[in-house]
Amino acid sequence: MITVKGCLTDATGEHVLEHAFIEFVARRSAGEVLAYAGAFEQTDMEGNYHFSLKSGEYDVYAQVNRRSDVEPLGPCTVLPGMTGEYDIEALLEISAPILPETVIAANQIRDQVFEKHEEVAGFHQTVLQKAAEVDAHASQTAQDRTQVRSDREQVASDKEDTLEANTFAQSAKAQIATDKADVEQALEDTQALAQTVSTQHDVVSDKAAAVAQDADEVSSMHEEANGFKNSASNSANTATQQAALAKDWAEKPVDNAVEPNAYSSKHWAIKSANFASSASNSFSGAAQAKNDVETLKSETEDIRDEALQARSEIQVLATYENALWSLIHTTADQAIRQFEHHESIALIRSNKLLDANVRVIRPIYRTAEIGAYSTSLLELGLNAQLAVCSVFISTKDTDHSDHFNLQIGKGANLRTSWGSTFPGESVDSNATIITHPGDAQNVNMGRYGMYVPATIVLDENGNIPLAVAGNNASCGIAINITALIGVRR
Structure with a gap:
């Protein structure tokens, strides 16, 4: 409900119309009033008017006095929910009809359909983004599969190299054992020769006189002793060299060759450990990649199911929207045709005018x-x-x-x-x-x-x-x- 308040003047605005009549007549049953219900007011001596008016659609009339014609000023509408003060000029600018409740409900349903349509469009966009992510994951998975296959081949190659290195290490170990036996034999020979030299020296000392007498025999024996001595020295040097070489074959650092393209047992042992660690990491990476592939496959199937569900919901919403628009048009037409008729019957029944x-x-x-x-x-x-x-x-x-x-x-x-x-x-x-x-x-x-x-x-x-x-x-x-x-x- 609003308050109608103002001053009624003539066209110049300089002269107020005192004791003039103002009438609002309802054009039809709408808002809070029934058809042809009216509000009749009279201005005071200063042309002022002040009264309350319910929501509805009205035709506005004015009469300067009871001897003059009633002049229509035009239609106006007091919308539901309007409050405050308005003069007649302001009300005459508001002429939009009050919509039936069925049309308002239909408009609300239409707005809900638009919101659902926008929500489905956003969900459809999300599905497209998920599909793009699935494609990217599938591409990455293919690359991971290729990398895993390459790693498997490298592991196989490293395994063969490791086996070959182990074989070579076993051969080197056997050679070292043989060289050690030779060195020990040479050492025994040298000790035996030294004992022999010592024995011969004693014999020479004991038989100095005999040696002096037989100079040729002594000189020969002396030369033989020098030869034994040189042989023993050479054997000792050879044994030292073989021991150093054996140590190199056993302990020489990684990537330092003992001989051209030949490396120590320590080198191959460390390489084998590295190869084994790399193989273990490759197998772990392959297992993780396999798990990732299975996870991506599961997520892809879930997203595919969500996309199919979204597609089904979009089709259902489209069908619902078409049916809703048809219902809106039909309801509006029926409401316009039957509104006045049903209103008259309802009025008579509610007022119990007839038994x-x-x-x-x-x-x-x-x-x-x-x-x-x-x-x-x-x-x-x-x-x-x-x-x-x-x-x-x-x-x-x-x-x-x-x-x-x-x-x-x-x-x-x-x-x-x-x-x-x-x-x-x-x-x-x-x-x-x-x-x-x-x-x-x-x-x-x-x-x-x-x-x-x-x-x-x-x-x-x-x-x-x-x-x-x-x-x-x-x-x-x-x-x-x-x-x-x-x-x-």
């Missing part, structure tokens, strides 16, 4: 043409008290704009003057009044006239009396009856 049944019937359509200040009767013979219908009226004047009142239903009577837009003034309480404003009210209705929903009181014979009063040549009337109320047994 009778309400029967929805196949539509009954009738037309009539009535001249100015004349009456007519639509003979229907309906077995009911009230008829819920829609009424279409249009002037037949060439300018399509002259104003008149149409009385319809029980109690309709001929009037001799143009009636006020306000109810009353000797009109039967059973009759329904429909006013066609026309040019005297500065409103040109156009060649298609106006459409009004109405609940009409039937006469005792179930017919609809009609009466027209106003400045027009004649008018055309079309009535479409959709329900009966107070059906007689």
Whole structure:
């Protein structure tokens, strides 16, 4: 609810309109008001007005005094949820209709569908990114497989080299053992020769006289002894060299050759250990790569399943969206066609105006043409008290704009003057009044006239009396009856 507050002036804005009348008439049942409900206020001596107004769609009228014509100012809308103060000029700028709840609900569903569509599009993008990551992982896996295969071949080659190195080490060990035996034999020979020399020296000392006597024999024996001595020295040198060489074959550092392209046992032992460690690492890397491949394969299958599920959900959402749009259009059309009709029936039932049944019937359509200040009767013979219908009226004047009142239903009577837009003034309480404003009210209705929903009181014979009063040549009337109320047994 809002507060309508301001000052009513003439067109110049310099003169206030004191004791003028302001009226808001509901165009249809919307917001918090029913159709044709009104708010009627009068300005004070300074032209000020101040009153409250519920949400709804209104036609605004003003009358300078009771002797002047009622001037329409235009339509306005007070939207649900509006609060605060507004003057008439500000309200006339707001004319958007209040949407039915079905249309608002349909718009909310449409917004939800758009959100779901954006969410699915984002999920689809995520699936594409996951698929790209899977492709990258698959490529990396292929490269890892190639590297593992290469490592396996290198391990096999290193294994052969290790076996060959072990064979060579065994051969070198056997050679060292043989050389050691030779050195030990040479040492024994040298010791034996030294003992022999010592023995011969004793013999020479003992037989010095004999040696002196037999100089040739002694000289020969001396030369033989020198030869034994040289042989023993050479054998000792050879043994030393063989021992050093054996030590090199056993302990020479890695990558230092004992002979060209020949290395020590220590070299091959360290190389074998390195090769074994490399092989172990390669086998560990291969096992890890295999586990990674299995993990990637599992993740790829999961992502593929998620992609298939997302695709299925996208198809379901697309089908749901199409069905939803069809439902929105159908619901909106039905709401527009049936809103006024169901509202009239609900009003009568809620207010308990009649202790009778309400029967929805196949539509009954009738037309009539009535001249100015004349009456007519639509003979229907309906077995009911009230008829819920829609009424279409249009002037037949060439300018399509002259104003008149149409009385319809029980109690309709001929009037001799143009009636006020306000109810009353000797009109039967059973009759329904429909006013066609026309040019005297500065409103040109156009060649298609106006459409009004109405609940009409039937006469005792179930017919609809009609009466027209106003400045027009004649008018055309079309009535479409959709329900009966107070059906007689």
